[in-house]
Amino acid sequence: MLNNATRIQPRPPNWRAAAARLAAVILTPPVHHWIQRQEERIRREGRPLTRAEFASARNIGLKDSGRVRILVVAHIPLPAGWLLKGIARFSRVALADPVALTAGHGIFLCSAVAADPVVVRHELVHVHQYERLGRRAFLQQYIRDCLVDGYRDSALEKEARRLSIRAGRD
Numbered sequence: 104m105l106n107n108a109t110r111i112q113p114r115p116p117n118w119r120a121a122a123a124r125l126a127a128v129i130l131t132p133p134v135h136h137w138i139q140r141q142e143e144r145i146r147r148e149g150r151p152l153t154r155a156e157f158a159s160a161r162n163i164g165l166k167d168s169g170r171v172r173i174l175v176v177a178h179i180p181l182p183a184g185w186l187l188k189g190i191a192r193f194s195r196v197a198l199a200d201p202v203a204l205t206a207g208h209g210i211f212l213c214s215a216v217a218a219d220p221v222v223v224r225h226e227l228v229h230v231h232q233y234e235r236l237g238r239r240a241f242l243q244q245y246i247r248d249c250l251v252d253g254y255r256d257s258a259l260e261k262e263a264r265r266l267s268i269r270a271g272r273d
């Protein structure tokens with residue numbers, strides 16, 4: 104006879120996590136396509152990093168800092184409304200008015216934060232994450248984590264917050 108300790112306890116299925124994984128797989132190709140178009144625009148219209156930003160990029164560990172471009176805009180462009188609303192509902196965050204967005208080696212900065220080194224370092228960490236994981240894998244993980252854990256508690260956002268503060272200390 105089995106005692107209680109050896110009896111297998113069936114765990115309830117985590118439907119939310121499963122749905123988020125599936126949604127991330129479905130959403131990644133169109134988001135990837137959109138991100139590539141934004142990166143091309145930033146490459147055409149943006150500026151290279153300043154000396155101070157290069158130093159931050161080195162501290163963060165970027166492989167290709169020379170490729171990074173920054174484009175200051177009045178409003179950060181966002182992908183299709185339906186997509187965004189879906190992600191916002193899942194991740195319980197208002198994505199309506201972000202101050203920055205990173206697309207591969209391209210960074211959009213809202214003019215209100217254009218001179219804020221913490222925001223620039225935060226986005227440089229995202230560039231490094233793109234380099235480390237690859238564009239497609241980064242986007243899939245980013246979307247999935249935002250859907251499962253919420254924007255603020257997603258692993259890639261937590262890393263960006265932590266490293267953007269640390270990179271400013273030295």
Ligand SMILES: [Zn+2]
Nearest residue numbers: 225229260263
């Ligand atoms: Zn971020």
